[in-house]
Amino acid sequence: MLAVVPPPVTVRVPSKINLHLSVGDLREDGYHDLTTVFHALSLTDEVTVYATQEPGIEVSGEGARLVPTDGGNLAMRAVRALADHVGKPDEAERVRVVIRKGIPVAGGMAGGSADAAAALLACSTLWGLDLHRDELAEVAATLGSDVPFALYGGTALGTGRGERLVPVLSRHTFHWVLAFDQRGLSTPKVYGELDRLRESGDPPRVGPPEALLEALASGDPRRLALLLGNDLQAAAVSLRPGLRRTLRAGVSAGALAGVVSGSGPTCAFLCTDGDAALKVAAELAGAGVCRTVRVAHGPVPGARVCDE
């Protein structure tokens, strides 16, 4: 008798920016305690998983040649982690993963984490496991600090190393312009640079997130713009001084404010509305301060199975 092969499953997954990122001291385990406000954006990756006798991974799209296509790929690690979690490690050897990237690689927008979250949901569906998102999030946290948020999306307050999440209700849509840099930045190096800067001086700290959470609830982008803040920005700018120019250029082009996204080097610019974002994007693209410009809005939902 022929075995029934389940149909492939495609999941769309958002990128993130950190509207607020407060970094505490270095912990003994090499991580930093964070208080952060994650915000999921409409710039997405798509991950398809196939049940197959020819396992492997294919990557196309934005920055594809920078993404590992071996067992080190975060999406492939997620497939293995889920198979182990449900006690069927051999299942991971019968999956082909195809990733279409829209999220810049090593851009501070959690692209690899997004692919890992997508792979978890896709395999849970492919294997008919029907696991609750909270259970997937437990597996996600073992793969990286940003992975659980990519499952839930929306806007959320993150604590711990970023994996403990509480949703932040936000009924308003905000409009963003994203400036991708020529090359990525390594997340551990940016955290290391912040530790170095703190040893020798006193880089600015963003403090608690309450005022920003109130601005989010108000839905007023002008209020929100005044409160965007990221403790890693000084470190990213120290490693990539050209980001200062990019941040200035976005505001000169008409954005309300700009902030380095996570560990950078992508810069996110908040705009008054969608039309303003298109204008800012066009002007910024002509300013010669970055590789590529995109517009996006947020918040958007987390990883979702796409209907064919």
Ligand SMILES: C[C@](O)(CO)[C@H](O)COP(=O)(O)OP(=O)(O)OC[C@H]1O[C@@H](n2ccc(N)nc2=O)[C@H](O)[C@@H]1O
């Ligand atoms: C910069 C952010 O994107 C902000 O959301 C995240 O903190 C990074 O999350 P991520 O890429 O999922 O990071 P992980 O894969 O968990 O960790 C990579 C490295 O980043 C540093 N790291 C990460 C998270 C954290 N709270 N403290 C850290 O110091 C550590 O050196 C760690 O070894």
Ligand SMILES: Nc1ncnc2c1ncn2[C@@H]1O[C@H](COP(=O)(O)OP(=O)(O)OP(=O)(O)O)[C@@H](O)[C@H]1O
């Ligand atoms: N599926 C994947 N997509 C992108 N990068 C991946 C993937 N799997 C592994 N990587 C590796 O992870 C590194 C970090 O890539 P990623 O795009 O996740 O960075 P990031 O967006 O800066 O992460 P974060 O914002 O979570 O700190 C890359 O240099 C790449 O070698």
